[in-house]
Amino acid sequence: ATNYDVWLVKLNADLSVGFVKTFDAGASNGNDFGYSVNLCDDNGFIIAGKTFGSNGYDMWILKTDAAGELDTAFDTDGKVVIDGSSNGNDAALSINQTYDGGYIVSGEARTSGNSSDMIVAKLTSAGALDNNFDTDGVATFGGTLDESSRFVQQTSDGGFILVGNSFSNGSGQSDIYIVKISPVGAKTWDTYVGGARNDFANCVKQTSDGGFIIVGNSYSTNSDVLVVKIFPNSQGEVEWQSTFGGDYDDVGNYIAQTNDGGYVLTGSTYTDDKMKQALLIKLDSHGQKEF
Numbered sequence: 001a002t003n004y005d006v007w008l009v010k011l012n013a014d015l016s017v018g019f020v021k022t023f024d025a026g027a028s029n030g031n032d033f034g035y036s037v038n039l040c041d042d043n044g045f046i047i048a049g050k051t052f053g054s055n056g057y058d059m060w061i062l063k064t065d066a067a068g069e070l071d072t073a074f075d076t077d078g079k080v081v082i083d084g085s086s087n088g089n090d091a092a093l094s095i096n097q098t099y100d101g102g103y104i105v106s107g108e109a110r111t112s113g114n115s116s117d118m119i120v121a122k123l124t125s126a127g128a129l130d131n132n133f134d135t136d137g138v139a140t141f142g143g144t145l146d147e148s149s150r151f152v153q154q155t156s157d158g159g160f161i162l163v164g165n166s167f168s169n170g171s172g173q174s175d176i177y178i179v180k181i182s183p184v185g186a187k188t189w190d191t192y193v194g195g196a197r198n199d200f201a202n203c204v205k206q207t208s209d210g211g212f213i214i215v216g217n218s219y220s221t222n223s224d225v226l227v228v229k230i231f232p233n234s235q236g237e238v239e240w241q242s243t244f245g246g247d248y249d250d251v252g253n254y255i256a257q258t259n260d261g262g263y264v265l266t267g268s269t270y271t272d273d274k275m276k277q278a279l280l281i282k283l284d285s286h287g288q289k290e291f
Contacts, residue, residue: 004031006049006060008068021068025051025060025079032060036094041101044071048095048105051081058083059092059107059119063127075127082129084109084119084138092121094151099158101125106149106162109140117142118149118164118179134185141179141187143168149179151203156210158183163201163214166192176201176216176228178236191236193228195220203254207232208261211239215252215265218243225252225267225279227287242287245269250279261285 003024010018024032030052037047043066051060059082063074070078082105084090093107102124109119117140122133129137141147145167152162159182166177175194178201181187193199193214201216210232218226224245231239244250248270255265267279282290 004033006032006034006047006062008034008037008045008047008064010045010068019068021064023047023062023070023079025053025081033091034062035092035107038096040097042066046095046097046103048092048107050091050107053081053083055083056089056110057091059090059105059109059121061092061095061103061105061123061127073126080123080127082121082138084121084140089116090119093149096153098122098154102130104152104154104160106152106164108146108148108164115142115144116146116148118147118162118166118177120149120152120160120162120181120185122185132184139181139185141190142166146174147177150201150216153204153206155180155206159188161204161206161212163204163216165198165200174198174200176214176226178204178212178214178230180236189235193238193241194218199226201226201228202252205256207257213255213257213263215255215267217249217251217267221245222247223249225250225265225281227252227255227263227265227283229287240287242283242289244281244289247272248274252279252281258282262290263287 006023008021034049047062050057061080063071090109095105106120108116122130149164162179175192179190197219212230214228224243228241229239252267263283269279
């Protein structure tokens with residue numbers, strides 16, 4: 001292909017390649033991108049990204065079967081386009097399957113002028129927008145400047161937690177923006193975390209105590225990995241936060257709770273000779289580094 005296509009690669013347990021698939025929207029003058037993929041209950045895969053449409057980029061959702069073929073039970077052709085705004089340059093950056101078999105997807109939408117809002121959409125298992133979610137299946141959150149959601153997860157109460165960044169509010173240039181919403185898309189609470197410079201969040205997970213753990217990076221602390229723990233049963237109050245890094249850019253991309261109550265995170269770091277390397281950090285339950 002002369003343009004960028006979405007690329008899906010499945011690895012077997014021994015890390016050999018199971019299959020390689022590419023997907024495009026068929027536009028001769030546009031690129032397609034995939035940003036997030038997750039395993040579905042039927043052992044197929046759900047992919048979130050963006051595709052070039054008539055007004056610029058739109059959110060693009062793809063559903064495959066276990067063999068990586070497009071699932072025709074999902075909107076008849078395995079593909080769904082969500083036009084988050086009429087201004088183009090929308091993107092779906094995170095997707096997860098929901099308890100009811102549908103899907104929750106979040107990202108960013110250019111809603112007015114040159115600014116973007118955090119966008120979240122709820123799809124049924126068949127790929128239709130769920131009209132029980134904010135009446136039309138789509139909700140947006142933001143201010144007068146740029147907001148974006150990098151990750152969304154369903155929570156134990158049936159609602160959802162979103163994280164990303166906001167330039168509209170907070171204490172610095174860009175702050176981590178955390179939004180908790182109800183099962184029908186209404187905002188329950190939101191909060192901002194950050195310092196005097198740019199701070200970003202890339203992943204959030206609900207923890208065993210009902211709180212949340214977030215990872216990203218902070219330019220307020222010399223571009224270090226930033227981990228934030230949110231108190232359970234709160235309105236987003238911070239329980240603790242920790243930073244990790246060296247002299248160069250360090251980024252946390254994904255975090256999960258471990259069986260001992262601690263956390264493991266992955267990301268990237270630069271060595272003294274400016275080579276980018278994978279980063280793996282294990283934390284205890286209080287955010288102290290174990291390795």
